[in-house]
Amino acid sequence: MPFKKRRKKQTALPEPVEQRPIFQDPQNFSLVVEKYQSLVFRYVYNMVHDYHHAEDLTQEVFSKVYRSLTSYNPKYPFSAWLLRIAHNHAVDYTRQRRLQTISFDAVANKDGVAEGHIAFQAPASVNPDEASQKRFIQEAVYRLPVDHRSVIVLRYLDGVKLEEIAYILGIPMGTVKSRINRARQVLQQALARAYPERRRR
Template sequence: MANPDDLPSRAAAGDRAAFGELMRLSKTALFRMVRRYVGDEQEAWDLLQDTYAAAWISIGRYDPHRPFEAWIRTIALNKCRDWSRRRFVRRLVRSGVELSSPEALAVPDGAEPADEQMESSRRLARLNDAIGRLPPHLKAPLLLTAIEGRSQAEAAGILGVSVKAVETRVARARRKLSDALGDRPAAPAPE
């Protein structure tokens, strides 16, 4: 078997098999990120396909000395942002009618009673909905750091912003989520 470290260089040179292997290695984590961003499984699969198609078309511009994962995530985030803009325009055209999107449901493990499973599913649906309503400039750093487990420096590299900008945007996203979910503690009453 070929050395996996050679895959980016081979892919950049137009090797379809190497690009296919990079797709296979990155697909699951990339799908999770896109799914969280758009909130709809079918849309996420479509965007994932668009991402890989755009990456293959642009493979000649890929620098194999940089991490493939950061490059492909940048393309995916751009596809997600484009999708968000198109969705916004569709809402305007449809006079504010919200597009329906299925919510992600937690897979029950059988240990939780049915009422607790329903409450967990509701909380997860509310969280996914709240994440979906975040503005793109707050959503992307939150997903990369909190959901994908990336460092702020990695997120900054993917997004093309400073580490401080990522830190600030994640903090703002968390505040917005807390507000949306009603999780903020009440301010102390004045004495």
């Protein structure tokens, strides 16, 4: 699905210049890597939750990108195309490593809210201090099934647009919205269980 070209960022590389043959020279391709490495790495890190694995996977993603440069379709933002490749690669990795949690739908109850697969323990402190909240939310997001984790991470990663999330994940916009809602419901319930005192204030 085509969507509007993103506003250009302050950068030396306007899109979609990355597909030009000049970038098939590895030294020139390093400009593409430098520009997008942070985006790809931060997404992959949140999918696998391991710094060193994220580093390896990011390298592999850029290798794939380099080999596929000629297949990039400029009607999509280059960053979204990169994230699509990164997402597919991270999903393959989690499947191989059996890191993926149980399918959301397989454990969803009649209200469509997953149960059982997020076994949170409330932090020792009753008052949700900042450090425990940070740990809690990172852990909670990581424990989401991959298909729900990906929408939440993309939603908060440099403000990726919903249309772009749909393209990156290869799903309709309506599914993106419903996954965001359901993921938030699960996180909300986990939050209420972990911090019951907060809700009563």
